[in-house]
Amino acid sequence: MEKIRVGILGLGTVGCGTVKILQDNAGLLSDRIGASLEIVGVAVRDLSRRRPVALPPGVLTSDAWELIRDPRVQIIVELIGGIEPAREYVLQALDNGKHVVTANKALLSQYWVELVERAERNGVSLMYEGSIAGGVPLIRTIKHSLVANRIHSVTGIINGTCNYILSRMFMEKRPFQEILVEAQEGGFAEADPAMDLDGIDAAQKLSILVNLCFNMGISYMDLPFQGIRDLTLLDLEMAEEFGFRVKLLASAQRKGSTIEAWVHPTLVPVKHPLASVESVLNAVYIEDDNLGPSLLSGQGAGDLATGSAVVADIVSCARDILSGAVERVPVGGSRLGAKGEEPPRLALDTVSEFYVRVSARDQPGVLSTISGILGENGISISSVIQRGRETEAGDGVPIVMILHEAPSSKMTSALARINALEATLGNGFLMRILPGQEIRWQTP
Amino acid sequence: MEKIRVGILGLGTVGCGTVKILQDNAGLLSDRIGASLEIVGVAVRDLSRRRPVALPPGVLTSDAWELIRDPRVQIIVELIGGIEPAREYVLQALDNGKHVVTANKALLSQYWVELVERAERNGVSLMYEGSIAGGVPLIRTIKHSLVANRIHSVTGIINGTCNYILSRMFMEKRPFQEILVEAQEGGFAEADPAMDLDGIDAAQKLSILVNLCFNMGISYMDLPFQGIRDLTLLDLEMAEEFGFRVKLLASAQRKGSTIEAWVHPTLVPVKHPLASVESVLNAVYIEDDNLGPSLLSGQGAGDLATGSAVVADIVSCARDILSGAVERVPVGGSRLGAKGEEPPRLALDTVSEFYVRVSARDQPGVLSTISGILGENGISISSVIQRGRETEAGDGVPIVMILHEAPSSKMTSALARINALEATLGNGFLMRILPGQEIRWQTP
Numbered sequence: 001m002e003k004i005r006v007g008i009l010g011l012g013t014v015g016c017g018t019v020k021i022l023q024d025n026a027g028l029l030s031d032r033i034g035a036s037l038e039i040v041g042v043a044v045r046d047l048s049r050r051r052p053v054a055l056p057p058g059v060l061t062s063d064a065w066e067l068i069r070d071p072r073v074q075i076i077v078e079l080i081g082g083i084e085p086a087r088e089y090v091l092q093a094l095d096n097g098k099h100v101v102t103a104n105k106a107l108l109s110q111y112w113v114e115l116v117e118r119a120e121r122n123g124v125s126l127m128y129e130g131s132i133a134g135g136v137p138l139i140r141t142i143k144h145s146l147v148a149n150r151i152h153s154v155t156g157i158i159n160g161t162c163n164y165i166l167s168r169m170f171m172e173k174r175p176f177q178e179i180l181v182e183a184q185e186g187g188f189a190e191a192d193p194a195m196d197l198d199g200i201d202a203a204q205k206l207s208i209l210v211n212l213c214f215n216m217g218i219s220y221m222d223l224p225f226q227g228i229r230d231l232t233l234l235d236l237e238m239a240e241e242f243g244f245r246v247k248l249l250a251s252a253q254r255k256g257s258t259i260e261a262w263v264h265p266t267l268v269p270v271k272h273p274l275a276s277v278e279s280v281l282n283a284v285y286i287e288d289d290n291l292g293p294s295l296l297s298g299q300g301a302g303d304l305a306t307g308s309a310v311v312a313d314i315v316s317c318a319r320d321i322l323s324g325a326v327e328r329v330p331v332g333g334s335r336l337g338a339k340g341e342e343p344p345r346l347a348l349d350t351v352s353e354f355y356v357r358v359s360a361r362d363q364p365g366v367l368s369t370i371s372g373i374l375g376e377n378g379i380s381i382s383s384v385i386q387r388g389r390e391t392e393a394g395d396g397v398p399i400v401m402i403l404h405e406a407p408s409s410k411m412t413s414a415l416a417r418i419n420a421l422e423a424t425l426g427n428g429f430l431m432r433i434l435p436g437q438e439i440r441w442q443t444p
Numbered sequence: 445m446e447k448i449r450v451g452i453l454g455l456g457t458v459g460c461g462t463v464k465i466l467q468d469n470a471g472l473l474s475d476r477i478g479a480s481l482e483i484v485g486v487a488v489r490d491l492s493r494r495r496p497v498a499l500p501p502g503v504l505t506s507d508a509w510e511l512i513r514d515p516r517v518q519i520i521v522e523l524i525g526g527i528e529p530a531r532e533y534v535l536q537a538l539d540n541g542k543h544v545v546t547a548n549k550a551l552l553s554q555y556w557v558e559l560v561e562r563a564e565r566n567g568v569s570l571m572y573e574g575s576i577a578g579g580v581p582l583i584r585t586i587k588h589s590l591v592a593n594r595i596h597s598v599t600g601i602i603n604g605t606c607n608y609i610l611s612r613m614f615m616e617k618r619p620f621q622e623i624l625v626e627a628q629e630g631g632f633a634e635a636d637p638a639m640d641l642d643g644i645d646a647a648q649k650l651s652i653l654v655n656l657c658f659n660m661g662i663s664y665m666d667l668p669f670q671g672i673r674d675l676t677l678l679d680l681e682m683a684e685e686f687g688f689r690v691k692l693l694a695s696a697q698r699k700g701s702t703i704e705a706w707v708h709p710t711l712v713p714v715k716h717p718l719a720s721v722e723s724v725l726n727a728v729y730i731e732d733d734n735l736g737p738s739l740l741s742g743q744g745a746g747d748l749a750t751g752s753a754v755v756a757d758i759v760s761c762a763r764d765i766l767s768g769a770v771e772r773v774p775v776g777g778s779r780l781g782a783k784g785e786e787p788p789r790l791a792l793d794t795v796s797e798f799y800v801r802v803s804a805r806d807q808p809g810v811l812s813t814i815s816g817i818l819g820e821n822g823i824s825i826s827s828v829i830q831r832g833r834e835t836e837a838g839d840g841v842p843i844v845m846i847l848h849e850a851p852s853s854k855m856t857s858a859l860a861r862i863n864a865l866e867a868t869l870g871n872g873f874l875m876r877i878l879p880g881q882e883i884r885w886q887t888p
Binding site: 137 | 461465466468469471472473474475476477478573579580581584585588589590591592593594659717720732733734735736737738739740741742743748749751752753755756759760763764766767768769770771772773774777778779782785
């Protein structure tokens with residue numbers, strides 16, 4: 001049986017999952033590919049570290065360049081993560097004519113155009129199903145199943161850590177900090193959780209989705225993102241009272257020739273299919289011109305979930321090699337610079353309904369001052385809830401408002417002025433509100 | 445720009461959707477393919493019929509054979525439906541070395557082995573994403589995204605008509621017959637709804653899934669199927685009381701070296717993700733060795749939803765042609781006769797918990813007789829609800845029981861004996877109960 005030779009860079013969680021699947025499901029993979037996948041080498045930094053997978057003698061190496069230069073290796077699998085040296089490795093592997101499979105969202109979200117351009121120039125594949133929502137067949141669905149469709153919007157829960165924390169806060173009615181500590185102990189949050197909690201991880205993934213869905217070339221740094229650190233149990237309870245669940249959403253929506261894209265804590269109508277996606281699950285809701293809405297959901301991360309996405313990409317490259325296919329599918333869905341359709345540009349401002357929570361001093365006229373500021377910014381109020389009196393702790397009286405549609409720039413500057421008021425505690429908190437798409441989902 | 449030439453057989457609902465997408469999204473498709481798709485001809489039975497799409501002069505033809513023989517045509521798209529002449533057309537197109545795209549579930553579910561064998565022998569593609577749940581990227585996900593995974597179970601709502609009727613019965617608390625009539629008037633059910641209501645349509649689709657997921661070669665006639673005709677509003681209400689929703693499910697599950705597969709009205713735990721899939725939506729829940737559970741859902745049918753699945757398949761064939769790929773992916777996921785893994789066989793009997801409703805005469809000892817028959821078949825009762833007294837209409841007193849796990853053969857023969865009792869009305873109704881998988885879905 002013919003052999004396809006693979007070199008793997010990195011043997012962390014996803015690397016071990018990838019190796020385990022290649023080993024455990026070797027028979028099944030040969031049946032499906034018509035060839036066997038051989039791991040020629042796995043490059044690691046520390047050869048002596050104990051790992052949960054066993055490799056034949058001589059496969060483990062500390063020299064990544066050796067694999068990248070090895071003429072036998074046909075596919076390089078980059079699972080190191082981070083920017084350097086991953087970027088250098090990937091670019092050289094592409095230049096050496098090897099197909100590259102990566103799960104590196106940080107790299108893709110910062111160097112998209114360079115990487116895509118390099119793969120195209122060398123006529124090889126660069127595949128990245130594992131970079132977003134490992135257990136959800138997202139990239140392949142967009143590139144292949146939706147190839148005939150014009151995507152209107154893509155909105156998802158694509159950070160498992162945040163969803164886990166929000167789900168447990170809601171279910172157990174316990175505060176953010178307590179759940180975070182337990183999540184860290186249980187392995188559901190990193191020791192340094194900043195990338196997840198501040199929305200950076202979700203923004204990185206969203207930038208890849210934007211580039212893929214709309215034939216663009218943005219970096220995640222072009223996107224507005226806000227995380228969940230300032231969210232309180234009160235916000236979840238208020239949201240529930242208004243008929244919503246709170247989720248950290250990443251969303252990109254076509255509006256004419258622009259794309260409105262953002263990562264933000266968001267009120268999701270309880271009947272919307274994203275509202276009931278709990279715990280570490282990821283889910284993505286897509287609307288396009290032909291399908292209407294569709295939903296893909298599953299495990300967002302994990303050694304085997306992401307490993308299986310990586311192996312699926314390896315198989316795709318192997319099938320190209322075996323079938324003689326050259327440049328079969330553009331890396332980014334369309335070829336760079338394809339101009340049958342003018343790519344849209346990123347909107348500078350985005351419009352949404354908003355939820356605002358302000359902690360106010362218990363003194364007369366506060367609400368009138370706040371609503372005055374909103375009014376001056378052209379923002380009108382849909383509902384207000386103010387309950388109780390200020391306690392001796394001096395943490396203010398929470399005022400919660402649901403606001404009608406407004407540009408986020410107006411909303412942000414209104415909130416800055418409200419935060420600056422003597423009569424507030426300066427910690428006003430903002431969430432977006434997802435329109436009631438449940439109607440389209442649940443009725444014919 | 446290079447052209448890929450397509451011949452289409454049939455211009456009904458899906459045919460028109462396919463043509464519309466090829467026309468409306470031509471620019472976007474060229475960007476993504478790097479070539480244009482040209483419709484060389486569309487074969488129809490009646491040239492004079494008015495249709496919602498406009499074609500250039502000379503494209504419409506009444507001679508399907510002309511397209512199948514035309515050496516310019518590289519891809520034949522079969523959208524006629526039914527067995528003959530579709531089967532003859534497809535086989536000849538494959539023999540003529542053309543790739544074939546079809547959405548014909550009846551044909552695939554009855555002639556799977558013959559069709560797959562013929563495509564393999566001629567080294568061409570046979571693609572069928574549109575044959576199941578048009579708006580759900582199901583076939584491609586199983587063949588490509590899950591290529592490295594061993595599927596344990598696939599369970600879905602894959603008949604939109606039944607789901608629409610069950611949803612409306614439940615929401616509006618109205619009987620089957622009333623909703624069916626309105627569904628027919630609204631175009632959500634066929635004038636002759638037998639294929640849908642009796643579970644045949646779902647069984648056809650399930651047989652394709654079984655062959656694809658487990659490398660088998662069954663026909664839908666090998667599968668047990670039951671539809672929703674005998675289901676009453678009372679069953680939906682009772683199910684709700686026990687914490688379930690009622691859905692017509694198609695399910696295939698690996699048990700050792702066998703596959704338990706069936707189509708049946710089923711009680712789904714309310715927290716299971718399939719429970720909240722409403723109206724004409726389709727959804728499929730897959731469990732495998734690497735991902736755990738994942739869910740795909742979207743529109744099940746419609747001109748554009750299924751049309752977009754057909755065009756995605758056309759694009760895949762076009763990409764093979766343009767890239768020079770030959771025999772890139774086996775038609776059925778694995779090549780016929782691949783033996784790295786021994787394919788499982790269909791189980792003759794399947795085990796489930798059951799819901800039973802019996803209409804009994806209002807006389808002493810009935811419940812004892814019924815439970816005696818169940819006991820003799822080794823079936824034990826988990827709960828019983830019997831309410832009210834028989835009315836003058838003489839339609840009996842409903843007794844509803846939830847039963848512990850039992851082989852369906854035992855259950856069926858017990859029900860036959862119960863139906864034969866003088867003390868019952870002989871119309872006992874059976875549903876399966878899906879185990880509480882919501883636990884795995886909702887907690888980490």
